[in-house]
Amino acid sequence: MLKYLERNIVFGMTRRGQRGPVPIYRQIMASIKADVAAGVLKPGQALPKEDDLAKQHDASRLTVRKALALLREERVIYTQHPKGSYVGPEGAPQIRDPWPFESVAAQVTELIRGGEYEPDTVLPSENEMMETYGVAKNTVRAAMALLREQGWVYTVPAMGTFVEKRDKWNKEDLSS
Known part of the structure; x- marks a missing residue:
């Protein structure tokens, strides 16, 4: 059991320091889900850009993309290329700042x-x-x-x- 925890803690590490046993992409997912549940992010609202999410969570864009892909699979968000990702459901009117x-x-x-x-x-x-x-x-x-x-x-x-x-x-x- 101890080896399992040690291995997970190592996987949760970044160049900048230790993050704990929860992978960073899961932390990003949990943060977005919490914002949706709290009403900070509303259905149809645009998510921040990948770069902004990466900076906010001190993570790479690849890690953010993995989190967003899993959120799409769970139907928490949807993506419209090239417009960006939005809080689900997919039919909700889009809310975003104008370009x-x-x-x-x-x-x-x-x-x-x-x-x-x-x-x-x-x-x-x-x-x-x-x-x-x-x-x-x-x-x-x-x-x-x-x-x-x-x-x-x-x-x-x-x-x-x-x-x-x-x-x-x-x-x-x-x-x-």
Whole structure:
């Protein structure tokens, strides 16, 4: 029996020190389950990113991935690639912080709705948007792609991105 306990304690060790007889991935699982039970994590809520969980638990990403895989098997969480992992059940509406490009798109939408940008007027350049919102070029491009998809703007190559006519705006967004 003593050899069994010693072996498990060794398996529970990391480079930074001893953790005890419970493997780290099991500790991560228990922590997430406790947060779900306590209501800290609600159904549909996004879990922290793997890197953040690894730092929080002083573990490797591989260990975090093992914990998340087992939580998926137990149906405590579900994963939607590339969006991330969410608290189950899988049908629950997703609750997460907006991505930076979604925040930029939402702010531009509000400016359009508020009349700051009229239909057929050109929006600021990528560089101006980068400076205004403090984001990278790819974030601005993703925001513009989302706005095009939602019907708020259109792009004319070599001329810029313009505000769409009101009848093309996303009707669902107008009712909110």
